[in-house]
Amino acid sequence: MRPFSYARAPDLSQAVRLGQHTGQGQTDAPVQFLAGGTTLYDLMKLDVMVPEHVIDLTPLRGGHASITPSADGLRLGAFARMAQVAAHPVVRADYPVLAESLQLAASAQIRNMATLGGNVLQRTRCTYFRDPSWAACNKRNPGSGCAAVDGFNRNHAVLGTNASCIAQYPGDWAVALMALEAEIDLVGPLGARHLPFASLHRSADKQPHLETNLRPGEVITAFFIPATAYAQRSVYVKVRDRASYEFAIASAAVALEMDGDIVRQVRIGLGGMAYRPWRAHNAETMLTGKPLTDAAAEAAGQAAMEGAVGRGQNDYKIALGRQTIMRALMQAKAMPAPSRKA
Ligand SMILES: Cc1cc2nc3c(=O)[nH]c(=O)nc-3n(C[C@H](O)[C@H](O)[C@H](O)COP(=O)(O)OP(=O)(O)OC[C@H]3O[C@@H](n4cnc5c(N)ncnc54)[C@H](O)[C@@H]3O)c2cc1C
Numbered sequence: 001m002r003p004f005s006y007a008r009a010p011d012l013s014q015a016v017r018l019g020q021h022t023g024q025g026q027t028d029a030p031v032q033f034l035a036g037g038t039t040l041y042d043l044m045k046l047d048v049m050v051p052e053h054v055i056d057l058t059p060l061r062g063g064h065a066s067i068t069p070s071a072d073g074l075r076l077g078a079f080a081r082m083a084q085v086a087a088h089p090v091v092r093a094d095y096p097v098l099a100e101s102l103q104l105a106a107s108a109q110i111r112n113m114a115t116l117g118g119n120v121l122q123r124t125r126c127t128y129f130r131d132p133s134w135a136a137c138n139k140r141n142p143g144s145g146c147a148a149v150d151g152f153n154r155n156h157a158v159l160g161t162n163a164s165c166i167a168q169y170p171g172d173w174a175v176a177l178m179a180l181e182a183e184i185d186l187v188g189p190l191g192a193r194h195l196p197f198a199s200l201h202r203s204a205d206k207q208p209h210l211e212t213n214l215r216p217g218e219v220i221t222a223f224f225i226p227a228t229a230y231a232q233r234s235v236y237v238k239v240r241d242r243a244s245y246e247f248a249i250a251s252a253a254v255a256l257e258m259d260g261d262i263v264r265q266v267r268i269g270l271g272g273m274a275y276r277p278w279r280a281h282n283a284e285t286m287l288t289g290k291p292l293t294d295a296a297a298e299a300a301g302q303a304a305m306e307g308a309v310g311r312g313q314n315d316y317k318i319a320l321g322r323q324t325i326m327r328a329l330m331q332a333k334a335m336p337a338p339s340r341k342a
């Protein structure tokens, strides 16, 4: 780890002022924000991120860590801890996919430390990204190539990639946020912004070192999840190499509203197999207005994985993705009908 200066931001306006050179959080930005530190310190110890200045946002927990349910939806402060949100009775009852995706992530110690804002900004687990002795990594070292395309890529993405980067977005909670059409609040040097969560992460393009659409100095202050009938009937299915303390190799967040046997609305988020938190719009369209049978779920899984590209070792994810979606759809169907109406 390299030497760096450390400052605590006493409030949001100071955080924004001190954080003007955070870039978009890319690895070479001279300033980095610190929340729980479970991603940032890891990458600093590996010399992947080498900020000159670290701005500790912990004091913002005072005003931006509450969990506030209302008739309209659920507002979550970005500095709430993962464990705190996963255990909240309203989140568990009315937004089960959120609670499950948090509870199935990382370890108890990490969940007690890590924040929601830091969680959605976690970096890929690509081995080449996390080991600076590999020169070829466009995400860490723009223009250097991608060692994973012809290398060790068993855990890499099959959806939304291109030859410049095939990294997998590793988080769980963001997948649930995609399914529930969450929104985020940001505050930065140019003022406040309110965005669909789906627009936070960038698609794969020729600049994989730019992962989000955050502006320099912007702080995520809150998440908002609309109250819907499909949020109440929602589920997170995570497939991983071992049963606990492991990232997804495939995951699906399904939120479902039924009208008798017919699908009135469905939302499908995918994780572990895509470049960014992913939404399976074509599978949703295919299911809407029809009975949710095994055959329909299988066809939806096929549709969701259309266009998936394997690179050898990760070819298995295309079939696994289909199965994971089917399983999540059938689990959501088996849940009791929600009390909330659309
Ligand atoms: C061993 C291990 C296993 C894990 N397993 C899983 C898993 O199975 N599933 C999963 O989803 N995650 C997993 N994680 C990732 C973990 O959930 C994240 O590290 C954690 O959520 C990050 O939150 P943090 O508050 O510690 O972020 P930090 O490390 O403090 O910050 C991460 C990044 O976000 C920026 N940042 C933080 N908060 C804000 C904000 N409010 N506004 C703007 N920028 C901000 C920081 O500048 C930094 O660049 C694992 C991590 C480890 C170390």
Ligand code: SF4
Pocket: 124, 126, 127, 128, 129, 136, 137, 138, 139, 140, 145, 146, 147, 148, 149, 164, 165, 166, 167, 208
């Ligand atoms: S997949 Fe992306 S993160 Fe991994 S080596 Fe290639 S460019 Fe780097």
